[in-house]
Amino acid sequence: MIEQEYLTPEGLKRLEEELEYLKTVRRAEVAQRLHDAMAEGEVEENPEYEDAKNEQAFVEGRILEIETILANAVLIENKGPSNEVRLGSKVTITELGSGHKEHYIIVGSAEADPANGRISNESPLGRALLGHKVNDIVSVQAPEGEIKFKVTHIANR
Known part of the structure; x- marks a missing residue:
């Protein structure tokens, strides 16, 4: 069962911006690191290559996480007065x-x-x-x- 993710308008914007940054900037940076590390030759015992692979896994995992959150997002619309605590209060x-x-x-x-x-x-x-x-x-x-x-x-x- 997929859980709904409650987001404020500000939170939604932050996640959308982070996703855009990860897809456009971080992916390219990590790809360049991988390319540079592979150009050094042997990759089996290359710590830079291993580090770049781990960073790539982290970036791709975070992209998937944000995409899942956004796909299940429910916007918190907390407009108008209320005398009780609710989401967004x-x-x-x-x-x-x-x-x-x-x-x-x-x-x-x-x-x-x-x-x-x-x-x-x-x-x-x-x-x-x-x-x-x-x-x-x-x-x-x-x-x-x-x-x-x-x-x-x-x-x-």
């Missing part, structure tokens, strides 16, 4: 006990980048936040135990 939460505030955008797994505040709807926190409203208390099971957050702000585009 910008959410501010406060950890109960510490008062520490955190800001996140709920995105599909293909766009997740927790270090930059983009969490997947499939992550424990993302899954817990979906459907909640301002002032709701949300519990998340973490390795160190249960953590509770209060939803303090929701912005939908």
Whole structure:
């Protein structure tokens, strides 16, 4: 069964740009590296040739991965006001006990980048936040135990 990949308009654009770059620039660079390494003669014990082959495999694998994501993409259209957390929502939460505030955008797994505040709807926190409203208390099971957050702000585009 093929899974749908939820993407924001920005995420869709980034993946399309990356795919274009990989197909037009990186493929040509890797092909040139392979050509140069083969021109050196013996390829069986040529570390440059092996490295170029590995890079080619990585580039081709990433191209296939992006093409699969794009083929199964569902655009997150988060327009208009909503008082609950949904895909595409910008959410501010406060950890109960510490008062520490955190800001996140709920995105599909293909766009997740927790270090930059983009969490997947499939992550424990993302899954817990979906459907909640301002002032709701949300519990998340973490390795160190249960953590509770209060939803303090929701912005939908």
